[in-house]
Amino acid sequence: MNLSHDSNINGIRVKRLSDASFSNEQLNHFHDFIYDQVLTAALCKVSKEYGNPPSPFSFFVMGSAGRMEQSIWSDQDHGLVFTLKTDEAQEYFLKLGKEISEGLEIAGYKKCSGSVMASNPLWCKSMEDWEAQLGLWVGESTWESIRYLLIFADARSIHGNPGLVSRLKEKAFDEVKREHLLLRMLDNTMYMKKGVGVLGQLLVETHGAYTGSINLKETAFLPFVNAARLLSFYGGIKETPTLSRISLVSDVMMPDQDKSLYSKNFSALLDYRLKHGCNRDYDSGHYVNTSKLTKDEKKSLKEILKVGEQFYEHVRRMLERM
Amino acid sequence: MDTLFLMNSLWVMISAVLVILMIGGFILLETGSTRMKNAGHIAGKTILTFGISSIVFWAVGYGLIFGEGNSILGFSDFFYSGYDVEGLGLSGAVFFLFQLAFAGISLTIAFGGFAERAKLSVYLVFALLFSVLVYPFIAHWIWGGGWLAEHGKQDFAGSTVVHLTGAMAALAATILLKPRIGKFNKDGSANNIEGHNQVFTALSVLLLWVGWFGFNAGSTVSVDGAFFGFVALNTNLAAAAGTVAAMLISWIVLGKADVPMMLNGALAGLVAITASCAFVDTWASVIIGLIAGILVFYSIRFFESKKIDDPIFALSVHGTAGVWGTLSTGFFATPELATVGNPGLFYGGGLEQLGVQALGVVASGAFAFIVSFIILSIMKVTMKGLRVTEEEEIIGLDISEHGSYGYPELVNKEAAVKGSIEIPSTGNVPLSSQRPSVN
Numbered sequence: 001m002n003l004s005h006d007s008n009i010n011g012i013r014v015k016r017l018s019d020a021s022f023s024n025e026q027l028n029h030f031h032d033f034i035y036d037q038v039l040t041a042a043l044c045k046v047s048k049e050y051g052n053p054p055s056p057f058s059f060f061v062m063g064s065a066g067r068m069e070q071s072i073w074s075d076q077d078h079g080l081v082f083t084l085k086t087d088e089a090q091e092y093f094l095k096l097g098k099e100i101s102e103g104l105e106i107a108g109y110k111k112c113s114g115s116v117m118a119s120n121p122l123w124c125k126s127m128e129d130w131e132a133q134l135g136l137w138v139g140e141s142t143w144e145s146i147r148y149l150l151i152f153a154d155a156r157s158i159h160g161n162p163g164l165v166s167r168l169k170e171k172a173f174d175e176v177k178r179e180h181l182l183l184r185m186l187d188n189t190m191y192m193k194k195g196v197g198v199l200g201q202l203l204v205e206t207h208g209a210y211t212g213s214i215n216l217k218e219t220a221f222l223p224f225v226n227a228a229r230l231l232s233f234y235g236g237i238k239e240t241p242t243l244s245r246i247s248l249v250s251d252v253m254m255p256d257q258d259k260s261l262y263s264k265n266f267s268a269l270l271d272y273r274l275k276h277g278c279n280r281d282y283d284s285g286h287y288v289n290t291s292k293l294t295k296d297e298k299k300s301l302k303e304i305l306k307v308g309e310q311f312y313e314h315v316r317r318m319l320e321r322m
Numbered sequence: 323m324d325t326l327f328l329m330n331s332l333w334v335m336i337s338a339v340l341v342i343l344m345i346g347g348f349i350l351l352e353t354g355s356t357r358m359k360n361a362g363h364i365a366g367k368t369i370l371t372f373g374i375s376s377i378v379f380w381a382v383g384y385g386l387i388f389g390e391g392n393s394i395l396g397f398s399d400f401f402y403s404g405y406d407v408e409g410l411g412l413s414g415a416v417f418f419l420f421q422l423a424f425a426g427i428s429l430t431i432a433f434g435g436f437a438e439r440a441k442l443s444v445y446l447v448f449a450l451l452f453s454v455l456v457y458p459f460i461a462h463w464i465w466g467g468g469w470l471a472e473h474g475k476q477d478f479a480g481s482t483v484v485h486l487t488g489a490m491a492a493l494a495a496t497i498l499l500k501p502r503i504g505k506f507n508k509d510g511s512a513n514n515i516e517g518h519n520q521v522f523t524a525l526s527v528l529l530l531w532v533g534w535f536g537f538n539a540g541s542t543v544s545v546d547g548a549f550f551g552f553v554a555l556n557t558n559l560a561a562a563a564g565t566v567a568a569m570l571i572s573w574i575v576l577g578k579a580d581v582p583m584m585l586n587g588a589l590a591g592l593v594a595i596t597a598s599c600a601f602v603d604t605w606a607s608v609i610i611g612l613i614a615g616i617l618v619f620y621s622i623r624f625f626e627s628k629k630i631d632d633p634i635f636a637l638s639v640h641g642t643a644g645v646w647g648t649l650s651t652g653f654f655a656t657p658e659l660a661t662v663g664n665p666g667l668f669y670g671g672g673l674e675q676l677g678v679q680a681l682g683v684v685a686s687g688a689f690a691f692i693v694s695f696i697i698l699s700i701m702k703v704t705m706k707g708l709r710v711t712e713e714e715e716i717i718g719l720d721i722s723e724h725g726s727y728g729y730p731e732l733v734n735k736e737a738a739v740k741g742s743i744e745i746p747s748t749g750n751v752p753l754s755s756q757r758p759s760v761n
Contacts (some may be wrong), residue, residue: 194577203577206623211511 009037009107017072024270028068032158035061038107039159042099046092054092055084058160059100062116066154067225067240071273071285075110076101079123079155081130081164089126097124116151130168138175146188149176153229156240166238173236182233182319189226192312195219195305202290202298202305210287214301216273217286223308224266227315234319242266258314265307268300330412330544334420337540341423344533345372347526348430351589352437353728354522355582355634359718360438361518362728367442371433371449372426378453379422386458387421393469395462411544420540421461424480427537428457428488432694434636435492438502439715442723444701444708451697452491459693460487460686474663475682476655476675478553479541481597481647482686489641490690492632498698499709501631503716512626515633520581527585531561534592538599549600556599557592560611564591564643567615575619586622587615589639594647598654600661606654613650614643641687648683652676 013034039059047053063077064070078100080093097118105111118124125133134152137145152172157165176182193215197203204214228245231237237248246263276288276297290298349368353361375383382400389396406414429452433445461483463470477483506512517523538557539550568587572580591611598610621638632638652675655666663678665671702708709715714722718733727733 197577198574201575206576207512207514209507209511211507 009034009041009103012037013108022274024069024274027072027274028065028070031065031070031074032068034107035065035104035158038103039100042096042103046096046099050092050095053082053096054086054089055082056161056164057082057093058157058162058164059118060155060157060165062151062154062156063112066156067242068156069221069225069242069270071277073108073110073281073285076104076112077116077151077154078118079116079152080118081125081127081168083127083164085126085128090121090124094119094121094124127164127167131171134168134172135175138172138179138181141179141181141184143188146181146184149181150185150189150229153232154240169238170236173233176233182230182322185230185233186316186319189222189230192222192226193218196302200302202302204290205287210284212291213287213289215286216269216277216288220269220301220305220308221273221286223312224262224269227312230315230319234315253318254314261307262311265304265311269304269308272301272304326545327412330546331416333545333550334412334540334543335416337536338416338420338423340533340536340540341420341427344423344427344530344537345369345430347529347533348427348434350522350526350529352434352634354519354524354526355517356438357515357718358518358729359720359727359733361720362726363442363719363723364437365728366724367445368430368433371429371445374446374449375426375429375453376422378450379425380418383425383453383458384418384421386454387461387466389466391462393463393467393472395459395468396466417543420543424484424537425453425457425461428480428484429453431485431488431636431640432491432495434488434634434640435494435496435632436499437633438719439499439709440495441705441708441710442719443705447701447705448491448495448697451701452694455697456491456690456693457483457487460690463686464682470678470682470685473678473681474675475678476601476651476660476663477597477648477682478600479538479596481593481644482682485593485596485640486644486648486683486687487690489637489639489644490687491694492636493630493641494691494694494698495708496630496632496637498695498702501629502633503712505631506629510629512629517582523582523585527588530589531558531592534561534596538596542600553599556602556604556607557595559604559607560591560595560599560614561588562591563608563611564588564594564615564618567591567612568619569615571616571619583619583622586618586635586639590614590618590643593640593643594650596644597647598651601651601655601659602666603654603656603659606650610647610650610654614646617642617646645683645687649676649679652679 016030043053058081059078060066060081061078064074065077080097082089082093097120101111101117101119111117116123134149137149149172153169155165155169176185194203195214202214203219204212225242228242231249232239232245235249235253237245239245239248243263243266246259246266249259272288273285276293277285288301290301293301345368349365352368353364356364380402384402385398385400386396389398389400391397402418404415404418407417410417429449432448432452436445436448462468464475464477464483465471475482502515504513505515534557535554539554542550542553565584565588568590569579569584572578572583591614594610594614595607599607602610618635618638621642622632622635625632625637630637651660651663651666652673653666653668655663655671655675656669657665657671660666660671660675664675666675667673698708710719710722718727720727720733
């Protein structure tokens with residue numbers, strides 16, 4: 001890939017980031033825009049060297065990018081699916097995946113430490129292989145394979161044919177339902193850090209670089225995100241943003257007033273992180289220094305944490321009653 | 323020979339063995355609470371300094387404490403040869419051994435404040451000087467018929483004599499040594515330098531807990547009326563209450579059931595009941611232990627906020643809990659049990675005994691701190707510093723002071739993997755970040 005072009009992308013990102021960080025929606029559209037630039041450049045380069053893509057494909061993002069809930073800093077989680085099942089096609093798309101992930105790294109997105117990237121054969125497969133793999137993950141139902149299914153649930157196509165990802169999701173939802181895996185999935189997302197103590201105080205870090213700060217990702221985001229993801233399996237919802245997942249649950253399953261309470265608080269949480277997160281780098285964006293918050297801000301944070309727990313409990317009870 | 327004499331001797335001999343085994347408890351406590359690269363050093367120096375302390379106690383320590391003298395110090399019975407002492411009611415050699423063990427424990431506590439950064443030579447010299455210039459004074463004042471004994475100071479088994487004295491020396495040392503590399507950040511926040519083995523730490527607490535039956539119940543120095551059973555009962559109750567209290571307070575305040583904190587609570591309960599175990603009712607033991615467990619939690623946070631690096635929490639466990647334990651008899655000593663001094667505040671004794679206890683704490687604490695501080699300051703100048711070099715601290719005292727690691731395979735492998743020497747960690751990797759990211 002052309003290096004000067006890439007540094008240019010990073011330049012654009014840094015320059016326009018602050019303009020885009022007024023709302024979560026704007027910010028995530030901006031991330032998508034950067035991704036698009038990198039994708040176009042990568043495709044251009046791979047096409048020049050190896051010819052046009054051998055078949056239709058879809059490049060999708062997962063994790064917070066998949067849910068359109070990225071903070072200012074974000075790391076990479078993505079995959080590829082293509083229709084032609086040949087070794088040559090696989091080789092071609094792995095090269096493309098590698099190019100994209102290199103490009104994204106230059107553009108300021110850290111590579112995924114767990115290697116959930118289109119450059120990894122596990123996440124870059126033909127339609128047929130993907131379907132087989134989803135079936136295998138459901139069949140194995142180990143801690144690891146369930147983890148993969150949960151990761152895949154957040155997939156959102158941002159380039160190519162979105163119908164491919166949509167079909168894979170249907171397959172995943174059906175298999176999970178057929179094998180009654182929802183309760184296992186619930187068990188695997190139970191671990192959450194407590195944000196509020198028994199005395200009603202915010203529980204902050206007592207040691208290390210974030211002393212005095214609360215970890216928003218573990219205490220606040222996880223309950224909302226995990227609960228909404230479980231709902232998506234439960235209700236067959238292909239949309240990925242947590243807010244969409246909540247709004248798309250049928251009223252029979254969850255009363256309207258509950259849905260709006262959960263949505264309102266998650267929305268507030270997204271704004272909260274943008275406004276109060278340290279945002280020096282990927283890690284610091286998850287921490288909020290509580291000593292700098294006003295009394296009202298603390299109160300609303302506690303409310304968010306409380307509602308998050310409530311939402312998760314609500315979903316847990318729903319699934320356990322099934 | 324008199325049966326009671328033999329039984330007393332046997333009981334105190336068993337207790338002496340239990341107390342000496344507490345040195346093993348401290349080895350596990352100190353190594354478990356610190357890093358792997360220093361484990362061999364810490365284990366080894368603990369045995370070595372107990373050796374030094376034993377010889378010094380035989381030569382002069384015993385005589386300075388129990389010899390004929392004035393209200394400040396004794397001046398006879400040096401180089402004790404094993405003779406019996408008239409009116410003691412048990413073998414003189416057994417009594418000597420029991421007292422020797424206490425002196426060794428106090429020194430071991432003091433060394434908690436030196437952990438992971440003091441030079442080996444500093445341990446050796448300070449072991450000698452503490453055993454002559456610090457411990458014997460306070461032990462004589464309270465147990466050897468000195469001026470605090472004349473006031474009726476109650477310290478049955480040594481909350482002040484053994485624990486507070488050791489903790490004050492640890493405080494002087496940790497102030498002069500300064501914090502370990504990587505303990506505090508530039509913005510003043512503290513990092514948690516985690517111990518390498520919580521199982522060691524938990525086992526150490528069990529070993530100390532059992533050893534404490536020798537420490538406290540053995541301090542009856544007789545089997546008369548089987549009173550040692552009551553003392554052991556009080557000891558166990560306070561330890562149990564301290565454990566539960568520390569776990570609860572850490573769960574309430576921090577939202578997590580912190581294991582090291584719970585273990586410190588057990589030890590704090592034991593330290594606190596050491597002074598009062600023979601003077602208070604069982605319910606009071608539970609209260610004393612509960613308060614100790616809560617105090618130790620806040621004390622640890624206090625010292626950390628003052629940027630005092632106390633690697634194994636000696637200041638809080640032995641110092642703060644030692645002070646509380648000594649004062650506790652001033653509240654809870656009952657008229658029936660107060661064979662020394664007077665009943666406490668809650669038994670109509672007024673503030674008198676509490677005043678004596680407070681005087682004992684202030685005088686003994688100040689003496690131990692000031693003398694230790696002076697000794698260490700002089701050593702700092704004459705020995706060209708108390709602390710190993712930064713490089714030595716980073717590679718670990720096992721290598722720098724002894725030339726071999728306590729865990730050779732593991733530490734060498736770690737160094738090889740990292741391609742260089744270990745850098746102190748500045749925080750813990752949360753469990754969730756070790757999993758493939760879902761979020």
